[in-house]
Amino acid sequence: MRLLLSGYRSYELSIFNDQDPKIKVIKYSLQQELLQLLSNGLEWVITGGQLGVEQWGAQVVLELKKEYPELKLGLMFPFADFGENWQENSQEKLFSLKQQADFLGTVSQMPYSNPQQLRNYQDFMLNHTDEALLVYDSQYPGKCEYLYRDILKKTDYRLSLIDMDQLQDQAQVYFESKNSWHFE
Numbered sequence: 001m002r003l004l005l006s007g008y009r010s011y012e013l014s015i016f017n018d019q020d021p022k023i024k025v026i027k028y029s030l031q032q033e034l035l036q037l038l039s040n041g042l043e044w045v046i047t048g049g050q051l052g053v054e055q056w057g058a059q060v061v062l063e064l065k066k067e068y069p070e071l072k073l074g075l076m077f078p079f080a081d082f083g084e085n086w087q088e089n090s091q092e093k094l095f096s097l098k099q100q101a102d103f104l105g106t107v108s109q110m111p112y113s114n115p116q117q118l119r120n121y122q123d124f125m126l127n128h129t130d131e132a133l134l135v136y137d138s139q140y141p142g143k144c145e146y147l148y149r150d151i152l153k154k155t156d157y158r159l160s161l162i163d164m165d166q167l168q169d170q171a172q173v174y175f176e177s178k179n180s181w182h183f184e
Contacts, residue, residue, distance in 0.1 A: 002044040002074075003037060004125050005030075005061075007053030007135030007162070012142040015052070021175075023056060026135060029162050029170040030060045033133055037160075038068055046074040046103075046129055048121070049083065049094055053135045053144075058097050074103040078121030081111040122147055131158035140164060 015022055030053075034042065045061045047054040061073045075097060077083075083094045098104055107121045125147075126132075132151055136144045151159050162170075 001037070001041045001131065002046060002129045003042055004129040004132040005045050005047040005054065005057040005134075006050075006132065006147055007057070007144055008142045009050055010052035013052065025167055025171040025174050026053065026162075027056050027060050028174045029167055030057050030133070030135070031064065032170070033160060033162065034060060034064060037133070038064070038071065042071065044072045044074055044103075046076055046125065048125070049075050049077060049097060051086070051090055051093075055093060055097060057133075057135075058101070062097075062100055072102040073100070074105075075101045076121075076125065077106045079108045079110060079112045079117050080106050082106065122150060126150060126154060126157070131160070133160045133162070135162045135167070137161075137163035137165075 010016070013022060013026075034045070045057065047058055049055060049058065058073055058075065061071060065071050065073070083091055086094070107124045108117045110117070132147075134144060134148060134151075136142070136148055138145075138148065148159075151157060
């Protein structure tokens, strides 16, 4: 099974540094979903490397690969110069993910020139994956809204969502497990 993983960009969630506790909750939520999908035949997680859910998801996959070496990470970019205009710190994070991915590719071999490249990218991703996992809530639209709408139009394509209510529930579970007292 090939899974498309996407969701909010970091700024859409008001996350502006790597120490924000919301990242831990999102990663924990993604990990729980991916573990469940692994038991159902998940082989590939394919994502685009955008700052936010896509990169955090890639990091979770890399952690899971330690215990599930059969799991593969694919990074697909919409155009050739993807991420080159980002701040240096963000470029370094993307470079690190590129170095660790099992597959790396671009849909357009040209540098960014027009929005059609993004549309072609989205179509490519939907046509080369079997299902999607999105951290997305339709009550809080973001850049992922276009992908979400196109997924809903597809038949025989499964969509799993982690919405804001689920994130809130997972936050409670995550922080309770980290703060629980253990007596011996």
